[in-house]
Amino acid sequence: MTSSSASSVTYTHCHLANHKQCHANKHTSVRRRGSEKRTNTTISHAEENKLCLDRQSSYRRGHSTETAVLCPHNDLVYAIDQQRITGLVMLDLSAAFDTVDHSILLSVLERRFGICNITLSWFRSYLSDRTQTFHVNDTSSNQLPVSYSVPQGSSAGPVEFIAYTEDVSEVFNRHGVQHHLYADDKQVYVDTPVSNVPTARAILQSCIREVGGWCSSRRLQLNEIKTELIWFGSTKILGKVPESELHLTVGATTIQPVSSASIWTLSCQ
Numbered sequence: 001m002t003s004s005s006a007s008s009v010t011y012t013h014c015h016l017a018n019h020k021q022c023h024a025n026k027h028t029s030v031r032r033r034g035s036e037k038r039t040n041t042t043i044s045h046a047e048e049n050k051l052c053l054d055r056q057s058s059y060r061r062g063h064s065t066e067t068a069v070l071c072p073h074n075d076l077v078y079a080i081d082q083q084r085i086t087g088l089v090m091l092d093l094s095a096a097f098d099t100v101d102h103s104i105l106l107s108v109l110e111r112r113f114g115i116c117n118i119t120l121s122w123f124r125s126y127l128s129d130r131t132q133t134f135h136v137n138d139t140s141s142n143q144l145p146v147s148y149s150v151p152q153g154s155s156a157g158p159v160e161f162i163a164y165t166e167d168v169s170e171v172f173n174r175h176g177v178q179h180h181l182y183a184d185d186k187q188v189y190v191d192t193p194v195s196n197v198p199t200a201r202a203i204l205q206s207c208i209r210e211v212g213g214w215c216s217s218r219r220l221q222l223n224e225i226k227t228e229l230i231w232f233g234s235t236k237i238l239g240k241v242p243e244s245e246l247h248l249t250v251g252a253t254t255i256q257p258v259s260s261a262s263i264w265t266l267s268c269q
Helices: 019-048 065-081 102-113 117-127 156-164 168-175 194-217
Strands: 002-006 085-091 130-136 178-182 185-192 228-232 248-250 253-255 261-263 266-268
Touching: 065 085, 065 178, 065 185, 065 228, 085 194, 102 117, 102 156, 117 156, 168 178, 168 194, 185 194, 194 248
Parallel strands: none
Antiparallel strands: 002 130, 085 185, 085 228, 178 185, 248 253, 261 266
16 A cells, blocks of 8 residues: 655644644645646646647546547447448556656646746646655555656646647557547547458557557556457458458567457447
């Protein structure tokens, strides 16, 4: 079991008998409200300047798991109506929120989102001097510095993560694949005439390999073993493709197609 804390948060309980402790806890609440206000301002800035991905449904006003399901669903149904087959890959990142590099995150916020001056200094202060302590029964370790991960349970953490991973869309666009994102969950898919399935497979394989390289540049880890592949099409169309031609090979990993998969709240079969 682990717990993380910022150096500015000193007290977790407030007792009226201890005015000094109450005073410190009051400042902690003020900082928390300041965090939420700064985060909301940053989100508004990104939305107004069209810096957010159209196909990122997490932590955005007017978006949810519902839009994350409906957008790909509409694309899949349209492809089936056109007598096409669609290969959809659900990419899995290992402990994504825990491996965010603070220095890279600050660089991304400044370079891609134009965050600077006081606001950038606030984010730098927010991420700095964090520590982690391990607790086992009644024993606690010494405090260890934390230079990775985004603070979970905070309003800023999720926003920082989607900013950190925003430019993965450039990889998808280079390969001409459609995609939809929800936090660290990424759906990548391409539709094709049944006669061109080998080309679609090659596109997906090449895209996944480049995503793996992009992950390394962000100190993230693509879990190829847990990555899933599912093909969509009418029964007639799917029946025209041998099963031996439906798998993907990425490095030393072979991704076999599955007959059903859960995409957040939607179960696909």
